[in-house]
Amino acid sequence: MPIKVVLNEDEIPRQWYNLNADLTPKNPILGPDLKPATPEWLGKMFPMNLLGQSISMDRWIDIPEEVLEILYKWRPSPLHRATGLEKALGTPAKIYYKNESVSPPGSHKPNTAVPQAFYSKQFGVERLTTETGAGQWGSALAFACALIGLECKVFMVRVSFDQKPFRKTMMQAWGADCVPSPSGETQAGRDILAANPDSPGSLGIAISEAIEAAIADESGKTKYSLGSVLPHVLLHQTIIGLEAKKQLEKIGEKKMDVVIGCAGGGSNFAGLAFPYLHDKINGAQIDIIPVEPFSCPTMTKAPYVYDYGDTAQVAPIAPMHSLGHTFVPPPIHAGGLRYHGMAPQVSQAIAAGLLAPQAVHQLECFQAAITFARTEGIIVAPETSHAVAVAIQEANKAKEEGKEKVILFNMSGHGLMDLRGYDLYFKGKLHDYEYPEEEIHKALDQIKDFPKPQSA
Amino acid sequence: MPIKVVLNEDEIPRQWYNLNADLTPKNPILGPDLKPATPEWLGKMFPMNLLGQSISMDRWIDIPEEVLEILYKWRPSPLHRATGLEKALGTPAKIYYKNESVSPPGSHKPNTAVPQAFYSKQFGVERLTTETGAGQWGSALAFACALIGLECKVFMVRVSFDQKPFRKTMMQAWGADCVPSPSGETQAGRDILAANPDSPGSLGIAISEAIEAAIADESGKTKYSLGSVLPHVLLHQTIIGLEAKKQLEKIGEKKMDVVIGCAGGGSNFAGLAFPYLHDKINGAQIDIIPVEPFSCPTMTKAPYVYDYGDTAQVAPIAPMHSLGHTFVPPPIHAGGLRYHGMAPQVSQAIAAGLLAPQAVHQLECFQAAITFARTEGIIVAPETSHAVAVAIQEANKAKEEGKEKVILFNMSGHGLMDLRGYDLYFKGKLHDYEYPEEEIHKALDQIKDFPKPQSA
Numbered sequence: 084m085p086i087k088v089v090l091n092e093d094e095i096p097r098q099w100y101n102l103n104a105d106l107t108p109k110n111p112i113l114g115p116d117l118k119p120a121t122p123e124w125l126g127k128m129f130p131m132n133l134l135g136q137s138i139s140m141d142r143w144i145d146i147p148e149e150v151l152e153i154l155y156k157w158r159p160s161p162l163h164r165a166t167g168l169e170k171a172l173g174t175p176a177k178i179y180y181k182n183e184s185v186s187p188p189g190s191h192k193p194n195t196a197v198p199q200a201f202y203s204k205q206f207g208v209e210r211l212t213t214e215t216g217a218g219q220w221g222s223a224l225a226f227a228c229a230l231i232g233l234e235c236k237v238f239m240v241r242v243s244f245d246q247k248p249f250r251k252t253m254m255q256a257w258g259a260d261c262v263p264s265p266s267g268e269t270q271a272g273r274d275i276l277a278a279n280p281d282s283p284g285s286l287g288i289a290i291s292e293a294i295e296a297a298i299a300d301e302s303g304k305t306k307y308s309l310g311s312v313l314p315h316v317l318l319h320q321t322i323i324g325l326e327a328k329k330q331l332e333k334i335g336e337k338k339m340d341v342v343i344g345c346a347g348g349g350s351n352f353a354g355l356a357f358p359y360l361h362d363k364i365n366g367a368q369i370d371i372i373p374v375e376p377f378s379c380p381t382m383t384k385a386p387y388v389y390d391y392g393d394t395a396q397v398a399p400i401a402p403m404h405s406l407g408h409t410f411v412p413p414p415i416h417a418g419g420l421r422y423h424g425m426a427p428q429v430s431q432a433i434a435a436g437l438l439a440p441q442a443v444h445q446l447e448c449f450q451a452a453i454t455f456a457r458t459e460g461i462i463v464a465p466e467t468s469h470a471v472a473v474a475i476q477e478a479n480k481a482k483e484e485g486k487e488k489v490i491l492f493n494m495s496g497h498g499l500m501d502l503r504g505y506d507l508y509f510k511g512k513l514h515d516y517e518y519p520e521e522e523i524h525k526a527l528d529q530i531k532d533f534p535k536p537q538s539a
Numbered sequence: 540m541p542i543k544v545v546l547n548e549d550e551i552p553r554q555w556y557n558l559n560a561d562l563t564p565k566n567p568i569l570g571p572d573l574k575p576a577t578p579e580w581l582g583k584m585f586p587m588n589l590l591g592q593s594i595s596m597d598r599w600i601d602i603p604e605e606v607l608e609i610l611y612k613w614r615p616s617p618l619h620r621a622t623g624l625e626k627a628l629g630t631p632a633k634i635y636y637k638n639e640s641v642s643p644p645g646s647h648k649p650n651t652a653v654p655q656a657f658y659s660k661q662f663g664v665e666r667l668t669t670e671t672g673a674g675q676w677g678s679a680l681a682f683a684c685a686l687i688g689l690e691c692k693v694f695m696v697r698v699s700f701d702q703k704p705f706r707k708t709m710m711q712a713w714g715a716d717c718v719p720s721p722s723g724e725t726q727a728g729r730d731i732l733a734a735n736p737d738s739p740g741s742l743g744i745a746i747s748e749a750i751e752a753a754i755a756d757e758s759g760k761t762k763y764s765l766g767s768v769l770p771h772v773l774l775h776q777t778i779i780g781l782e783a784k785k786q787l788e789k790i791g792e793k794k795m796d797v798v799i800g801c802a803g804g805g806s807n808f809a810g811l812a813f814p815y816l817h818d819k820i821n822g823a824q825i826d827i828i829p830v831e832p833f834s835c836p837t838m839t840k841a842p843y844v845y846d847y848g849d850t851a852q853v854a855p856i857a858p859m860h861s862l863g864h865t866f867v868p869p870p871i872h873a874g875g876l877r878y879h880g881m882a883p884q885v886s887q888a889i890a891a892g893l894l895a896p897q898a899v900h901q902l903e904c905f906q907a908a909i910t911f912a913r914t915e916g917i918i919v920a921p922e923t924s925h926a927v928a929v930a931i932q933e934a935n936k937a938k939e940e941g942k943e944k945v946i947l948f949n950m951s952g953h954g955l956m957d958l959r960g961y962d963l964y965f966k967g968k969l970h971d972y973e974y975p976e977e978e979i980h981k982a983l984d985q986i987k988d989f990p991k992p993q994s995a
Contacts, residue, residue, distance in 0.1 A: 086611035089545045155542035156619070156916050163612070167686065185641050187916045189955065229913045230623065249958040255965050256912045256958075456712045457685045460612050460643045499645065499955050502705040502712075509711050 086166060087182070088330040090159035096325035097146055099318045102357045102428050104142035105364045106435065108314075110402035110427070110536040113389060117534060120399050127298050128307045130206035133199060136315035144318065146198070153197045153230050157186045158322065162330035163494075167458035169478070176481035176488040178474055179336070181327045181355060183495050184461065188253070190496030191351045192223030192310055195319035199308050200224070200231040209304040210234035212296045214264065214289030217243055217418030217501060218250030219464070220310035225259030235259035238266060238292040241284035243418065250500060264289040271295050271395060285411065286422070287394020294397050311348025312392060312401070312426045320354025323493060328358055336489060339369055341477050343492035345469035346373035346382065346440075347419045349426030355493040356438075357428075363437060372477075373429060373440050374469040376448075378516035379412035381405065381425045382433055382440035384523070389533040390424060402536035403430040407526025413516035415445050416504030417465040423526070434538045443472045444515040449508045451475050452498070464496040465504045542622060543638070544786040546615035552781035553602055555774045558813045558884050560598035561820045562891065564770075566858035566883070566992040569845060573990060576855050583754050584763045586662035589655060592771035600774065606654045609686050613642045613649075614778065618786035619950075623914035625934070632937035634930055635792070636950040637783045637811060640917065644709070646952030647807045648679030648766055651775035655764050656680070656687035665760040666690035668752045670720065670745030673699055673874030673957060674706030675920075676766035681715030691715035694722060694748040697740035699874065706956060720745040727751050727851060741867065742878070743850020750853050767804025768848060768857070768882045776810025779949060784814055792945060795825055797933050799948035801925035802829035802838065802896075803875045805882030807951040812894075813884075819893060828933075829885060829896050830925040832904075834972035835868035837861065837881045838889055838896035840979070845989040846880060858992035859886040863982025869972035871901050872960030873921040879982070890994040899928045900971040905964045907931050908954070920952040921960045 114120040125134055136144065146154075165178040183191040203211055211233055215221025221237035228235035237259055244251060244263035254261040264284045265272035271291040275282050282288070297307035309316060331339070342359045344352030352373045363369050375382050381404050390405035392398035405424040406412075412421040425433075432438050452468035454475065455461065463471060474492045481488040498505065507513040570576040581590055592600065602610075621634040639647040659667055667689055671677025677693035684691035693715055700707060700719035710717040720740045721728035727747040731738050738744070753763035765772060787795070798815045800808030808829045819825050831838050837860050846861035848854035861880040862868075868877040881889075888894050908924035910931065911917065919927060930948045937944040954961065963969040 085548045086608060087548070089547060091545060092541045092543070152542060153916075187918065187953075226916055230916055249962065252958040252962040252965065253918060253955070256909060256918045256961055257916075258913055453712060457714050460609075460682055460686055460713075462643065462709060462712050497643075499709070502708040505712050506705065506708040509708065 084164065085334065087161040087163045088333055089161050090326060090329060092155050094329060095151060095154070095159050096322055096329065097151070098143040099146060100321040100325060100358050100361060101139055101142055101144055101318055102360065103140050103314065105361055106428065106431060108427070109431065113400035117400065125399065128294055130203050130208055130306050132202045132206050133315050136318060137313055147201060150198045150201050154194070159326045160185055162327055163459070165459055168455060171454065171458045172475065172478050172482065174478040174482045175485065176478040176490050178478055179331065179491045180494040181323055183323065183351070183493065184497035188219070188222040188226045189500065190219050190223065190464065191320060191323060191354060192220050193226055194322055194354065195310065195316045195350065196223040196227035197231070198319045200227040200233050203306055203308070204231050204233055207304065208233065208306045210236065211306060211308045212236045212238070212293040213308045213310065214238045214286060214293045216240050216286045216421065218247055219419055219496065221261060222250060222253045223310065224308055225254040225257040228259060229257040236296060237261040238264035238289040240264060240286060240289050241282065247500070264292050266292060268292070269295040285394060287408070290393040291395035291397050311350040312424065314428055316350050317353040317357065317426055317428055320350045321357050323354035324356060324358035327355060327491060338489060339491055340488040341370045341372065341490045343372045343374060343470050343473050343477070343490065345420060345466050345495060346375055346425065346429065347422045347466060349373070349429040351493050351495040353426060353429055360432060360437060371438050372473055373438055374473045375440065375442050376415050376417055376420050376469065377442040377444045378415055378519060379406065379421055380442045380518065381423065383442045384518070386527065387430055387434045387536055387538055388530060389536055390530050392424060400533070401427050403427050404433060406523050407529060409529055410523055410526035413519060415516065416501065417448070417469065419466040420469065441473055443469050446513060446515050448472045449504060449513060461494065462498045463494060464498040465501055467495045470495070540620065541790065543617040543619045544789055545617050546782060546785060548611050550785060551607060551610070551615050552778055552785070553607070554599040555602060556777040556781060556814050556817060557595055557598055557600055557774050558816065559596050559770065561817055562884065562888060564883070565887065569856035573856065581855065584750055586659050586664055586762050588658045588662050589771050592774060593769055603657060606657050609653045610650070615782045616641055618783055619915070621915055624911060627910065627914045628931065628934050628938065630934040630938045631941065632934040632944040632946050634934055635787065635947045637779055639779065639807065639949065639951050640953035644675070644678040644682045645956065646675050646679065646920065647776060647779060647810060648676050649682055650778055650810065651766065651772045651806065652679040652683035653687070654775045656683040656689050659762055659764070660687050660689055663760065664689065664762045666692065666756070667762060667764045668692045668694070668749040669764045669766065670694045670742060670749045672696050672742045672877065674703055675875055675952065677717060678706060678709045679766065680764055681710040681713040684715060685713040692752060693717040694720035694745040696720060696742060696745050697738065703956070720748050722748060724748070725751040741850060743864070746849040747851035747853050767806040768880065770884055772806050773809040773813065773882055773884055776806045777813050779810035780812060780814035783811060783947060794945060795947055796944040797826045797828065797946045799828045799830060799926050799929050799933070799946065801876060801922050801951060802831055802881065802885065803878045803922060805829070805885040807949050809882060809885055811949040816888060816893060827894050828929055829894055830929045831896065831898050832871050832873055832876050832925065833898040833900045834871055834975060835862065835877055836898045836974065837879065839898045840974070842983065843886055843890045843992055843994055844986060845992055846986050848880060856989070857883050859883050860889060862979050863985060865985055866979055866982035869975060871972065872957065873904070873925065875922040876925065897929055899925050902969060902971050904928045905960060905969060917950065918954045919950060920954040921957055923951045926951070
């Protein structure tokens with residue numbers, strides 16, 4: 084029994100899996116007038132070929148050869164059997180995890196950054212803008228743009244920019260320009276700085292700046308790039324689950340009982356889970372669990388509504404489980420999970436009863452991450468620790484029930500650039516947050532008159 | 540032509556290569572009385588089974604199954620073809636690199652940390668002590684001890700401890716206790732703090748503390764672990780070169796022209812190079828190049844002498860190229876290359892004319908690293924940038940000469956925990972250091988009466 088399973092480059096999946104073919108989208112994206120967004124309006128932000136992927140109904144979409152050649156730098160990624168963790172837990176369950184931490188930026192994010200940069204360049208784009216919170220996505224897009232040959236501009240939430248100066252350095256090493264947001268470079272940024280020169284910034288503000296910076300280029304050669312939520316992003320991530328299936332087949336592991344991924348915007352979860360969701364839709368018995376922070380309970384507490392993708396109301400309005408676009412989640416260390424909404428495809432699958440979301444508290448996540456580090460050897464990102472926590476829960480459940488379950492989770496990234504949470508944990512300064520019920524009510528109140536998405 | 544070559548676990552080399560069999564050691568390690576060190580004296584610091592490996596004359600030494608099972612967590616490591624770099628340089632040379640950055644601690648160091656922890660435990664040891672400068676070695680030993688089940692105590696040079704608080708956090712995540720050195724926990728530390736409460740510490744002081752902490756445990760259950768220099772450490776690293784050979788064979792690349800590795804204590808260099816040195820000793824034409832910083836020119840400027848392994852004169856006296864144990868190298872960012880000596884086996888091979896050492900300035904290294912990041916996608920450690928710089932030099936030479944050379948270098952680790960040097964580079968604040976001739980003369984003067992090693 085191998086500890087990990089690798090694939091050669093010639094065994095990589097050559098097509099992405101598109102969930103649209105099995106779960107027909109029922110609710111279009113809306114524009115600012117609350118009517119279905121026009122291609123013209125969306126085309127100002129995104130290159131048309133990527134928008135085309137987002138609405139494609141084809142089940143399988145070819146991965147371009149040029150994209151594969153860059154993915155080969157770290158893909159196929161290894162699939163590990165968590166023998167150390169199993170032993171420590173004394174569980175009869177088999178635990179597998181897909182190791183996305185081996186990409187040069189350290190997470191799953193480059194799986195979509197590379198094709199987004201490729202298609203953008205193919206469409207004539209010369210420069211991409213984006214926002215980043217903790218820095219994972221900005222780093223991944225900087226990496227992709229360096230290898231594809233595009234300029235890259237990253238608006239990074241100021242409080243993170245100041246706390247993590249070396250995230251900026253990573254992006255610079257790849258040639259990207261990273262500025263703290265709010266910046267003086269956009270009207271949105273200048274307005275906010277005029278009102279509050281010390282604004283710490285937010286993901287919402289950074290998105291507004293990145294979109295404004297893209298739209299402002301009248302030549303059309305600058306576009307905006309988003310690292311999660313949208314269907315084409317989730318599509319690109321399905322290479323994770325497709326590889327995992329091949330790897331498990333290789334070692335004769337045919338039946339999966341539980342599939343787990345943490346979910347902020349939904350992309351790493353969907354990347355692993357959608358190929359299994361395909362099986363579930365076709366009759367397979369699998370528990371598919373997206374995991375979120377207890378303090379930002381998009382999937383477990385929020386309604387399925389139409390809401391803005393960003394705080395500043397410049398992004399499209401999408402059908403999703405949302406806590407309200409003005410909701411500001413508590414400052415947990417899993418910055419990538421502090422998003423008010425959830426990918427429309429994941430939201431629709433929840434509404435259809437296909438997924439079993441769970442919420443976990445911060446302390447349990449860090450405890451799980453430390454158990455994982457000491458048994459499997461890898462220090463995971465704070466986001467990833469949510470998937471580890473639920474994998475441990477499921478393995479313990481299997482022990483109680485005396486069942487030989489097979490569990491698979493997505494180890495979406497390492498935590499080497501985000502060790503502050505671990506440091507506070509060891510100092511006894513890390514704590515849980517209450518469910519911010521009142522704040523969520525207030526935020527949801529602002530969208531109560533929006534149209535309602537069809538739910539099934 | 541693949542971008543990278545992977546091996547399955549069942550293709551991993553199952554024996555280490557021991558250079559002693561092909562390059563007979565001529566000069567024993569000495570004790571404090573300048574006479575050959577006794578096993579009793581050495582045995583207070585190191586477990587006897589590891590000392591046995593250091594003096595073994597067997598060409599091949601079996602890797603224990605239990606060690607392999609932990610190495611499988613990231614090994615065999617990938618071998619990459621640097622197609623992006625080749626294209627950017629317009630060179631006819633083929634450039635390959637072995638990617639040791641995929642280990643959970645991010646470098647080649649766990650290749651020896653794991654077997655050292657394993658053999659120590661087998662010998663009845665319960666606790667390992669060590670020193671660390673920049674933090675790579677301390678992190679790797681913490682990782683290995685977590686997985687093997689040993690306590691681990693790391694004395695970290697205070698100035699690095701303060702500048703890089705998250706290195707300590709990494710070690711804590713793996714359950715190790717990391718304290719700044721000089722500490723109040725040893726006599727050596729207390730003496731230094733009494734004289735200078737603000738001492739920034741040094742690798743020499745930290746070694747003294749780690750050895751004292753090991754020897755002080757009269758039960759014999761605490762031993763000292765060293766991350767480079769000693770023959771058994773280099774032995775464990777040869778898995779790098781042995782894997783590389785298998786990988787290159789797999790793609791039909793039979794002849795290597797140039798093999799390159801950066802060298803501080805010598806272990807990552809030796810790990811890649813010794814299997815090729817075996818071929819060279821047996822008649823193959825290969826240029827084998829260890830690379831060092833211009834400001835700490837152990838191999839290119841220092842004599843082959845007997846010298847202490849540490850500043851505080853508690854470690855054994857070894858035959859090596861040395862700048863003198865009191866020499867303090869300029870504060871370059873490649874902390875792992877700031878060592879006054881060089882592994883005895885590497886030193887002997889230099890004295891025998893088998894290696895062609897080169898020295899490179901700091902700025903050239905960072906420029907090379909940035910070229911590498913933007914063409915190959917990986918941000919290398921400051922130490923590794925020295926190997927990249929010489930690989931680029933060799934590829935450019937091949938271009939000038941119009942030769943289709945094959946170049947292989949060791950990409951010994953990523954730089955994600957050591958981005959400060961990059962940051963200063965981008966701010967225009969990084970500079971080169973003069974060759975510290977006078978300091979070196981002073982340091983060498985202190986060992987002028989030591990016995991001289993036989994040179995060939």
